[in-house]
Amino acid sequence: MESLRRQIRSHFGSMVESRYPDLVNNVIDTMMSLLTDKNTWEPEYISVFQFVNLFRGKHVTSFVENLAHEALIMSHLSSRQINLVKEVMDRLSQIPVVPPLESLRYISLVLVCPDRNLQAIIELYLLSASGQLRNDLIMCYICLLEHENEQSRKGACRALGTLGVCLLIYQFFF
Numbered sequence: 001m002e003s004l005r006r007q008i009r010s011h012f013g014s015m016v017e018s019r020y021p022d023l024v025n026n027v028i029d030t031m032m033s034l035l036t037d038k039n040t041w042e043p044e045y046i047s048v049f050q051f052v053n054l055f056r057g058k059h060v061t062s063f064v065e066n067l068a069h070e071a072l073i074m075s076h077l078s079s080r081q082i083n084l085v086k087e088v089m090d091r092l093s094q095i096p097v098v099p100p101l102e103s104l105r106y107i108s109l110v111l112v113c114p115d116r117n118l119q120a121i122i123e124l125y126l127l128s129a130s131g132q133l134r135n136d137l138i139m140c141y142i143c144l145l146e147h148e149n150e151q152s153r154k155g156a157c158r159a160l161g162t163l164g165v166c167l168l169i170y171q172f173f174f
Contacts, residue, residue: 004032004035004036004046005028005032008028008031008032008035009024009028012027012028012031012060012064013028015061015064015065015068016064016065016067016068019065019068020068020069020071020072022075023068023071023072023075026071026074026075027064027067027068027071030067030070030071031064031067034054035050035051035054036050070099070100070102070103072088073088073092073099073103073106074102074103074106076088077103077106077107077109077110078106078109080110080113080115080118082115082117082118082121085110085118085121085122086121089107089121089122089124089125092125093125093128096132096133097133097136098133098136098137098140101140101143101144104137104140104141104144104159105144105147105149105152105155105156107122107125107155107159108122108141108144108152108154108155108156108158108159109151109152109155110122110155111123111155111158111159111162112151112154112155112158122159122162123162126159126162126163127162127163129163134163137159137163138160138163141156141159141160141163142156142160144156144159145157145160
């Protein structure tokens with residue numbers, strides 16, 4: 001497994017290091033998770049199918065940069081530092097596209113932390129979402145209701161409550 005990790009780091013580490021030097025290991029962990037099949041007996045081997053399946057139709061540099069950006073989002077949200085959480089949420093509010101599901105999970109985890117100031121930052125983001133973004137957020141948080149982590153499920157419930165129960169019920173009918 002360590003050999004695979006070193007190979008991934010040698011091929012993709014430099015793409016991340018230039019902008020996010022502290023997050024190289026996080027990005028490599030994500031790539032390892034995406035590439036390896038944890039259900040096999042030998043997760044240190046990657047089949048050609050797994051490799052091709054991960055990178056098919058993707059521009060590798062952009063893909064790795066997106067993983068790094070997602071790692072930054074998750075790192076800032078996990079820090080529970082008001083200035084970092086606010087920075088992430090301000091950036092996300094400028095983008096009319098729903099963030100990746102794992103980023104949404106981290107956003108929902110902030111909603112269940114005890115700090116009311118952090119919760120308010122997330123609530124402002126959710127309340128300002130409108131149109132298709134709001135509908136996409138609702139659908140993603142519905143998906144997170146099935147997450148294996150209890151805190152993630154609680155956070156998804158809180159996010160759905162913030163987004164509005166009426167719209168949630170409408171989504172369940174379809």
